[in-house]
Amino acid sequence: MGVEQAMERFPIVEVTAEPELEPYWSAAREGRLVLARCSVCGATPWMPRPFCSTHPRAVVEWIETGGRATIYSWTTVMKGEGVFKDSSPYVLAVVELEDGPRILTNVVTGDDEHLCIGQPVSAVFDHRAAGGSILRFITDDARTGTPLAGAQHGN
Amino acid sequence: MSIKGAAYIVGAFEHPGRVLPDISASQIHAECAFGALADAGLSVSDVDGYLVSGEAPGGVTAMADYLGLSVRYIDTTDIGGSSYVSEVAHAAQAIAAGKCSVALVTMGGRPRSGARRAVPATAPTTPFEAPYGHSNPASYALAARRHMYEFGTTSEQLAAVKVAASKHAVHNEFAFLQREVTIEEVVESPLIADPLHRLDCCVVTDGGGALVVVSPEVYRRLDRSGAKIMGAGEAIKHTAGGALDLTYTGAVWSGPAAFAEAGVTPADIDVVSIYDSFTITVIQTLEDLGFCAKGEGGRFVMDGALHAPFGALPFNTDGGSLCNNHPANRGGMTRTIEAVRQLRGEAHPAVQVADCELALVHGTGGWLATRMGSATMILSNEDG
Numbered sequence: 001m002g003v004e005q006a007m008e009r010f011p012i013v014e015v016t017a018e019p020e021l022e023p024y025w026s027a028a029r030e031g032r033l034v035l036a037r038c039s040v041c042g043a044t045p046w047m048p049r050p051f052c053s054t055h056p057r058a059v060v061e062w063i064e065t066g067g068r069a070t071i072y073s074w075t076t077v078m079k080g081e082g083v084f085k086d087s088s089p090y091v092l093a094v095v096e097l098e099d100g101p102r103i104l105t106n107v108v109t110g111d112d113e114h115l116c117i118g119q120p121v122s123a124v125f126d127h128r129a130a131g132g133s134i135l136r137f138i139t140d141d142a143r144t145g146t147p148l149a150g151a152q153h154g155n
Numbered sequence: 156m157s158i159k160g161a162a163y164i165v166g167a168f169e170h171p172g173r174v175l176p177d178i179s180a181s182q183i184h185a186e187c188a189f190g191a192l193a194d195a196g197l198s199v200s201d202v203d204g205y206l207v208s209g210e211a212p213g214g215v216t217a218m219a220d221y222l223g224l225s226v227r228y229i230d231t232t233d234i235g236g237s238s239y240v241s242e243v244a245h246a247a248q249a250i251a252a253g254k255c256s257v258a259l260v261t262m263g264g265r266p267r268s269g270a271r272r273a274v275p276a277t278a279p280t281t282p283f284e285a286p287y288g289h290s291n292p293a294s295y296a297l298a299a300r301r302h303m304y305e306f307g308t309t310s311e312q313l314a315a316v317k318v319a320a321s322k323h324a325v326h327n328e329f330a331f332l333q334r335e336v337t338i339e340e341v342v343e344s345p346l347i348a349d350p351l352h353r354l355d356c357c358v359v360t361d362g363g364g365a366l367v368v369v370s371p372e373v374y375r376r377l378d379r380s381g382a383k384i385m386g387a388g389e390a391i392k393h394t395a396g397g398a399l400d401l402t403y404t405g406a407v408w409s410g411p412a413a414f415a416e417a418g419v420t421p422a423d424i425d426v427v428s429i430y431d432s433f434t435i436t437v438i439q440t441l442e443d444l445g446f447c448a449k450g451e452g453g454r455f456v457m458d459g460a461l462h463a464p465f466g467a468l469p470f471n472t473d474g475g476s477l478c479n480n481h482p483a484n485r486g487g488m489t490r491t492i493e494a495v496r497q498l499r500g501e502a503h504p505a506v507q508v509a510d511c512e513l514a515l516v517h518g519t520g521g522w523l524a525t526r527m528g529s530a531t532m533i534l535s536n537e538d539g
């Protein structure tokens with residue numbers, strides 16, 4: 001099972017890709033995670049936005065990240081709501097990008113894998129929604145181990 | 156300009172219903188409005204200020220039309236469940252500025268019988284949050300997990316908050332969960348989003364409430380005792396561009412502002428009414444308001460500290476949102492109403508705090524894992 005199959009545990013949620021974030025969404029479509037960086041102070045805010053609140057007149061550059069992060073906090077949701085009603089259990093987490101912002105996301109785990117705070121994870125994109133590719137993260141075990149072997153052959 | 160002593164809450168009404176399939180949310184607002192006005196000894200024609208929040212059907216204009224109000228001051232602050240705590244303070248500001256003299260705050264909704272209000276699809280945050288299943292319990296669970304990691308907080312300590320609320324709810328004939336629970340029951344109840352169990356969560360109820368806030372001049376003409384507004388603070392805590400910290404709430408800002416305006420300290424407070432959407436909300440809020448040090452909240456709530464009337468800090472003496480009532484998924488209104496009952500000496504005798512002079516009300520509206528509005532208010536039983 002690869003990353004694409006692993007994503008099927010999550011419902012498809014349509015998003016509206018706002019025009020000012022086109023660099024983010026087009027990179028996401030290619031499976032790349034980019035952040036908007038202020039050319040003056042280097043801040044890379046999440047959610048991305050095409051300005052720096054401190055330096056609103058500064059040029060913002062879209063920079064690519066390696067997509068590596070660590071788990072800041074996580075929960076296994078046993079009772080999903082709304083479109084997630086039939087997706088439980090799933091993992092909701094806040095992860096911290098290397099030298100970057102903390103991000104609300106899902107973490108894809110291996111079967112029976114126990115998560116812990118500080119655990120490394122990597123960015124993966126779910127391309128099923130037409131409006132925009134959705135950023136999620138995957139544990140090393142889920143990426144390389146069985147039964148999710150083959151994830152590296154994905155995107 | 157300070158609001159200290161600028162206004163009084165002189166009418167308070169909590170709808171007795173908890174499951175209301177046969178009346179609309181508008182009708183709940185109306186019944187609460189008339190209940191609070193009757194409590195104050197006032198009528199619709201006396202009202203010249205009106206404050207509602209996002210759950211009000213059709214907004215403030217439709218509700219003013221429905222109730223037959225003629226007002227010269229309007230407020231539609233929406234910071235989730237904390238809105239009503241803020242709005243009482245805003246009413247006091249308006250009264251102090253001469254913009255009105257009798258302000259009505261109403262709320263009501265039917266999440267138990269009807270649909271929950273959806274998050275608007277237009278927020279800039281939506282594409283970066285909606286795809287992940289960020290439910291209310293999951294959001295608070297993320298904060299609980301991090302609090303446990305950093306400070307050693309335990310599931311049993313979280314459970315102690317529910318136990319305290321349930322001990323109080325036993326004495327409230329209207330409470331949705333009118334039954335004492337044990338720490339074991341809480342930690343053995345099904346996980347909703349670990350580490351939070353079903354009994355770490357508040358109840359889901361229909362219902363509502365209303366408050367009447369008046370000027371000192373109007374207050375002196377009335378026969379009813381009330382609660383003097385001593386100070387208030389409000390804040391928004393958000394994701395800070397990715398520098399999100401899940402171990403504290405916006406109470407770190409709203410609390411000190413309220414204490415400073417009131418000129419009192421946490422040690423002076425006789426009873427607290429803290430929005431308890433989940434058990435973790437209370438532990439973080441107690442720390443942030445300065446009732447204990449950061450990280451000590453779990454230890455603070457053990458051994459009956461929150462139990463009325465004799466605990467170190469009696470809390471949510473009606474049973475709170477955890478056990479009594481959580482109308483429209485918004486807890487700030489009912490928290491304020493119970494604080495008024497305590498200051499009037501009209502709480503249930505089993506939980507009435509003796510010589511209750513100062514009460515603190517705190518609302519948390521939104522999500523611990525993303526963003527929230529926080530509102531703190533300090534009330535006194537002083538008449539003068």
Ligand SMILES: [Zn+2]
Nearest residue numbers: 038041052055
């Ligand atoms: Zn900058």
